[in-house]
Amino acid sequence: MEKQKSGMDIDLGNRCSRNAYNWSKATFKNRDGKPGMPAEGLEGGFSNLLLFGSSRIGIASDGIGTKIELAERTGIYDTLGFDLMAMVVDDLATAGFEPSNISNIIDVNRLDYDVIDRLMKGLHDAANFCGVAISGGEIAELGDRIGGYGEGMNFNWCSTAIGNLHKSLEQPISGLEIREGDQVISVRSQGFRSNGFSLIRRSMQSCLGDKWHEETFQDGRSWGEVLLTPSLIYSPLIVALLDAGLIPSGIVHITGGGIADNFARVLRKTGLGASLDSLQEPLPVMKALQELAGISDEQAYLYWNMGNGMLIVQSPDRAEQCLRLCKEAKYEAQVCGVIDGSGMVSLEAGGKKIENVLS
Numbered sequence: 001m002e003k004q005k006s007g008m009d010i011d012l013g014n015r016c017s018r019n020a021y022n023w024s025k026a027t028f029k030n031r032d033g034k035p036g037m038p039a040e041g042l043e044g045g046f047s048n049l050l051l052f053g054s055s056r057i058g059i060a061s062d063g064i065g066t067k068i069e070l071a072e073r074t075g076i077y078d079t080l081g082f083d084l085m086a087m088v089v090d091d092l093a094t095a096g097f098e099p100s101n102i103s104n105i106i107d108v109n110r111l112d113y114d115v116i117d118r119l120m121k122g123l124h125d126a127a128n129f130c131g132v133a134i135s136g137g138e139i140a141e142l143g144d145r146i147g148g149y150g151e152g153m154n155f156n157w158c159s160t161a162i163g164n165l166h167k168s169l170e171q172p173i174s175g176l177e178i179r180e181g182d183q184v185i186s187v188r189s190q191g192f193r194s195n196g197f198s199l200i201r202r203s204m205q206s207c208l209g210d211k212w213h214e215e216t217f218q219d220g221r222s223w224g225e226v227l228l229t230p231s232l233i234y235s236p237l238i239v240a241l242l243d244a245g246l247i248p249s250g251i252v253h254i255t256g257g258g259i260a261d262n263f264a265r266v267l268r269k270t271g272l273g274a275s276l277d278s279l280q281e282p283l284p285v286m287k288a289l290q291e292l293a294g295i296s297d298e299q300a301y302l303y304w305n306m307g308n309g310m311l312i313v314q315s316p317d318r319a320e321q322c323l324r325l326c327k328e329a330k331y332e333a334q335v336c337g338v339i340d341g342s343g344m345v346s347l348e349a350g351g352k353k354i355e356n357v358l359s
Helices: 010-025 065-074 080-093 113-130 197-208 223-227 235-243 258-267 284-293 297-303 316-328
Strands: 048-052 055-063 097-108 133-141 155-165 183-188 250-253 273-276 308-314 333-340 344-349 352-357
Touching: 055 080, 065 080, 065 155, 065 197, 065 223, 080 097, 080 113, 080 155, 080 235, 080 250, 097 113, 097 235, 113 133, 113 235, 183 273, 183 316, 197 223, 197 284, 235 308, 235 316, 250 258, 258 273, 258 297, 258 308, 258 344, 258 352, 284 297, 297 344, 297 352, 308 316, 308 333, 316 333
Parallel strands: 097 133, 273 344
Antiparallel strands: 048 055, 055 155, 097 155, 183 308, 183 333, 250 308, 273 333, 344 352
């Protein structure tokens, strides 16, 4: 099975996530009628809504996974902050929350002041990019409980972000307003973001050996540098759209699980489907890695964003305005498909159709 080749089982991951959420949901009653009561309606989405009186606060948690190994291999640490920030603030943005604060935890085997300094410098730069305050954190020394590549500081890095529901919204954007005929707009990614690196690392190790990160990529940089390309943060774009009154009917953050699996999290609420026949072209590094390791389109689109970092669903009469605003905000975007009644996500890649039934 192709899923086994990556070292990951997306179906098992989804089942575990649903089970964990069910246990979490069983605690909602503890805050019933009290500040911090979790609201209904965003189940299976990218973030959750907490009620504090009249205030509606979004919360999202995530980490950057094994992309950390790229920093350990290359010694480049000041870009990972953009990955950490993107994973949580872009999840918040999918529901219409304007991110405001982030807290982070760095678990290390042993401390290295310089590495911590560069990590936090990158997070600082990412926070400035999207107008977020870093309002808390923790650094924990865990010894050999934390492993990684090389003899330097090995670490894991996770975060939680919060934000306010945008002033233009009465309820979070959940996908319930998506209608057949709505246009799907793809906003281009500038790299792999923080997803699919288990498959990437296994493929590179198999094809180029242990020092694969030092091998030269086609543009003259090393493979390690190219694969470490930081995540583009989309939350400022979503806030700009909401400020302009261009409220999407659905927003999809393409993270682990690729395009179809993430789109399904939004489309399941209505039972609608999507036909995506004009997606962004895969990035050169993605095509090069596919060719090097013999990775099929089906597998690549299962695990990677393939150049599509966020999908925005807009009514047909607002699609052109949305594209103009994307361009003004310096995000590359294009209409990539349409919402239909099929109950599945189908996309075209390499001249053939890949269909994914929503379950």
